[in-house]
Amino acid sequence: MTLTPPEAxxxxxxxxxxxxxxxxxxxxxxxxxxxxxxxxRGTGKELLAARLHYLSPRWNEPFVKLNCGGLTETLxxxxxxxxxxxxxxxxxxxxxxxxxxxxxxxxxxxxxxxAPMTVQETxxxxxxxxxxxxxxxxxxxxxxxxxxxxTNEDLPTLAAAGRFRADLLDRLAFDVITxxxxxxxxxxxxxxxxxxxxxxxRELGRSHFPxxxxxxxxxxxxxxxxxxxxELKNVVERAVYRTEPDKxxxxxxxxxxxxxxxxxxxxxxxxxSLAPSPSPLQPFDFAARITEIERDLLSRALAAxxxxxxxxxxxxxxxYHQLRNQLIKHGLIGNGRQSGPSAP
Numbered sequence: 001m002t003l004t005p006p007e008a009x010x011x012x013x014x015x016x017x018x019x020x021x022x023x024x025x026x027x028x029x030x031x032x033x034x035x036x037x038x039x040x041r042g043t044g045k046e047l048l049a050a051r052l053h054y055l056s057p058r059w060n061e062p063f064v065k066l067n068c069g070g071l072t073e074t075l076x077x078x079x080x081x082x083x084x085x086x087x088x089x090x091x092x093x094x095x096x097x098x099x100x101x102x103x104x105x106x107x108x109x110x111x112x113x114x115a116p117m118t119v120q121e122t123x124x125x126x127x128x129x130x131x132x133x134x135x136x137x138x139x140x141x142x143x144x145x146x147x148x149x150x151t152n153e154d155l156p157t158l159a160a161a162g163r164f165r166a167d168l169l170d171r172l173a174f175d176v177i178t179x180x181x182x183x184x185x186x187x188x189x190x191x192x193x194x195x196x197x198x199x200x201x202r203e204l205g206r207s208h209f210p211x212x213x214x215x216x217x218x219x220x221x222x223x224x225x226x227x228x229x230x231e232l233k234n235v236v237e238r239a240v241y242r243t244e245p246d247k248x249x250x251x252x253x254x255x256x257x258x259x260x261x262x263x264x265x266x267x268x269x270x271x272x273s274l275a276p277s278p279s280p281l282q283p284f285d286f287a288a289r290i291t292e293i294e295r296d297l298l299s300r301a302l303a304a305x306x307x308x309x310x311x312x313x314x315x316x317x318x319x320y321h322q323l324r325n326q327l328i329k330h331g332l333i334g335n336g337r338q339s340g341p342s343a344p
Contacts, residue, residue, distance in 0.1 A: 008054035009047050012195050015187040017180040021048070024177045029055035034127060036112075036172045037150040039179030042230030045150040046110060048179070052148055053106040061105030064098050069111035074135075077119050083135035097134065099126055099143040106146045112172070113153040113164060123147075124168040147172070182225040182232060192229060193220050193236045197249065200240040209240070210248045219252040258305070260314035295330040302332065 013019070028035055029052050037045045046065065053063040066079055082097030098107055109115070115123065126132045127147055131140050149172050158164035182189060193212065201209040212220070216239070225231055238256065239249045298316075305311040313323040327333045 006054060006059070008059075009050045011044050011047055011051075012192050013185060013188040014191060015185040017185050018188055021177060021179055024175075025051055026055060028052070028175050028177070030057065031174075032056070032058070032146045033174040034147045034149065034172045035174065036155070036176045037148065037179065038152070038155075038176060039150075040152050040181050040226075040228055042228030043179040043181060044229055045179060046108065048177070049106075049108040049148045049150065053108075053146075056106065056146065058105050058146055062102050063106050063108070064102035065108045065110065066098050067110045068113075068115045070114070073116040073119060076115060077122070078135050080119065081122065081132050081134055082141075084137040094134070099132060099145055100141060102145045103143050104145075106148060109147065109149045111151060112149040113151045113155060113158060117165060120165045120168045124165060124171060127168075127171045182228040186221060189220055189225075189232070190217060192232060196233050196236040197240050200237045201245075204241060204245075206245045210246060213248045213250040216249050216252045219254070223254055254306075258311070260311060262315075291330070294326070295332070298326060298330055298332055302327075 011018070011022075013022075025048055035052060037048055039045055049065075050063060053059065066076075068076055071079065078095070078097065080097050080099055082095050082100055085093045109123075122132060126143060126145070130144060131142055133140060155164055155169050155173075159166040159169050182192075190212075194209075197212070198209045220232075220235075223235075227234075235252060235254055236249075239252050242251065242253075243249045301312050301316050302309075305315050309323060309327075310320055313320045316323065318326070324333070
């Protein structure tokens, strides 16, 4: 029986940046060489790693994944290379590692920058020679694996600082594909949002998705999306389920924690706030310092409430007109002028 390759996972996009990445994936997929995927969180590195695998000659062999973040050195070593019975407390029987499980297939290592240096050395040996030993064992294990690694870190900078093995970086970087963040793909935002919304509508048992209002589209297009597609998915799904089935989505809630009753946690002080204040024994301009503090607090409160003045007033325990007087006093808005698109 002739096996037919499954359809490779296909991300959604139409921007030039998206097509450039897809072309790079297709170009390198047929080669059994390591590939390094670099991009911010939520840009789809795992999805593209799967596409690399299913477009390669290894498509009918295992596609095995491991996230290197948050694992101790012992645990990640055992996960990657397996262990023998009695190798450590709790190791009651021999266990295969990801390199064995991925034999003749593809191994995807996410957050590779978090792998301990000793583990990086063993990964390098496997990439170079295709052999390793299980934890607690002496038997040489052979593994034919195509390695795809991913990171949101600047690995050359880490290597220069001695925090990542430069020789491993050399081997991983046969080709490096850098994924553009969503804010650099404006043509894809509404396309992705529409697709996510239709999927959510189907999940809710709705017959169709009525679309987004113009205000909602503007909110989606102007947000910088630090969490990229993952953040967009949360925002759109939340908006769809909160909207009546036959009405277009009009209310986009970017920050689900936003509330006038949100409890305030102790702020993490930055370096500037840790600087010593002028000693009261030394002369300084008291009025100017108080004005500076007031203006800084107002600016931070506005930013935390997306420049929505009524929410900012509630946030600060002020009346709306009290807040506006303070904003005018400190030059944060003009007299009679609105402050930002979200102002009432």
